[in-house]
Amino acid sequence: MICLGIESSCDETAVAIIEDGRKVLANIVSTQIPIHKKFGGVVPEIASRKHLTNIAFVVKEALDTANIGFKDIDYIGVTYGPGLIGALLVGVAYAKSLAYALNIPIVPTHHIEGHIAANYLTYEKLEPPFLALVVSGGHTHLIHVKNYTEFDIIGKTRDDAVGEAFDKVARVLNLPYPGGPEVSKLAQEGKFTYNLPKTKFENLDFSFSGIKTAVINIAHKEGDKLNKADLACSFEQTVTDELIENCMKAMKQLNTNKVVLAGGVSANRVLREKLEKACKERKYECYLPDLKYCTDNAAMIASAAHFNYISGKKYDILDKLNLNAIANLKIGE
Numbered sequence: 277m278i279c280l281g282i283e284s285s286c287d288e289t290a291v292a293i294i295e296d297g298r299k300v301l302a303n304i305v306s307t308q309i310p311i312h313k314k315f316g317g318v319v320p321e322i323a324s325r326k327h328l329t330n331i332a333f334v335v336k337e338a339l340d341t342a343n344i345g346f347k348d349i350d351y352i353g354v355t356y357g358p359g360l361i362g363a364l365l366v367g368v369a370y371a372k373s374l375a376y377a378l379n380i381p382i383v384p385t386h387h388i389e390g391h392i393a394a395n396y397l398t399y400e401k402l403e404p405p406f407l408a409l410v411v412s413g414g415h416t417h418l419i420h421v422k423n424y425t426e427f428d429i430i431g432k433t434r435d436d437a438v439g440e441a442f443d444k445v446a447r448v449l450n451l452p453y454p455g456g457p458e459v460s461k462l463a464q465e466g467k468f469t470y471n472l473p474k475t476k477f478e479n480l481d482f483s484f485s486g487i488k489t490a491v492i493n494i495a496h497k498e499g500d501k502l503n504k505a506d507l508a509c510s511f512e513q514t515v516t517d518e519l520i521e522n523c524m525k526a527m528k529q530l531n532t533n534k535v536v537l538a539g540g541v542s543a544n545r546v547l548r549e550k551l552e553k554a555c556k557e558r559k560y561e562c563y564l565p566d567l568k569y570c571t572d573n574a575a576m577i578a579s580a581a582h583f584n585y586i587s588g589k590k591y592d593i594l595d596k597l598n599l600n601a602i603a604n605l606k607i608g609e
């Protein structure tokens with residue numbers, strides 16, 4: 277079965293073509309980063325306009341790369357939330373009109389389910405159940421993935437997502453958008469010298485606004501004397517420690533030995549190394565997504581759509597012309 281996946285929830289217009297959920301025939305990502313960089317972050321109105329002008333070209337490129345035509349597509353998987361509403365709407369409207377024109381089903385797909393599915397593309401034999409540590413610009417979740425389509429959130433951030441904290445720290449250190457990779461690059465030149473606050477809860481929740489504020493205060497107080505690389509390194513080390521500690525606690529609580537990393541921040545080298553090390557020490561199985569599937573792409577969306585499709589969660593397009601985007605869609609809905 278051939279799925280055409282569409283992802284437009286933030287600043288990447290992405291289209292992929294996947295066979296049977298795991299075989300990537302095309303994975304095209306048209307990024308808007310150079311446009312939003314000038315503004316220091318994503319401008320939602322510009323994002324949706326750019327999706328609108330890009331999407332048909334990205335679909336064409338995906339079909340050409342996979343060397344197939346519209347007639348070969350069996351169904352469409354599209355991100356319908358969460359994300360920027362105007363951006364999501366472009367993908368959803370395009371998917372609906374294409375599904376209608378081709379008379380094929382449509383599978384509305386949750387963005388975070390897509391990030392988790394990035395691991396199915398990386399590891400051919402990976403199967404649930406497992407724990408997923410989801411770390412992106414908008415989410416920091418510990419999710420019990422019970423099977424391909426059932427998800428239980430067992431821990432989450434009470435304020436900022438970890439990617440959001442990286443981006444805000446980047447801003448105060450005068451690093452360009454998107455900040456996560458820049459903070460990480462600078463951190464490599466620094467040492468872990470700043471003692472930054474960690475938040476601990478009884479349950480498996482996270483909080484990153486305290487450490488973010490501490491970093492901002494230090495940067496303002498030290499001004500020109502600030503050692504930016506040391507502060508970046510201390511921030512990266514502290515937040516990654518916090519993620520690993522909670523993740524290991526969750527593994528025990530779930531009594532599982534399988535953990536999967538997902539979301540844009542899973543590209544972070546320090547986090548990948550720490551998770552691998554912690555798992556090795558405890559003899560856990562550790563799955564890290566291929567770097568090309570860490571940040572937003574449509575291959576992961578098509579993969580998640582596949583598992584929903586085969587479990588029967590597909591929609592005849594004639595019934596589903598009223599499908600809408602949902603900016604704050606919860607996982608499992």
Ligand code: KG4
Nearest residue numbers: 412413414439456457540541543544571572
């Ligand atoms: O998953 P994603 O592409 O978009 C959302 O669904 O939010 O994640 C983007 C986030 C941004 O906050 C970006 O700064 C962060 O992932 N990120 C990183 C790295 N690469 C991307 N954060 C830390 N280290 C990285 N190497």
Ligand code: ZN
Nearest residue numbers: 412540571572
């Ligand atoms: Zn994402």
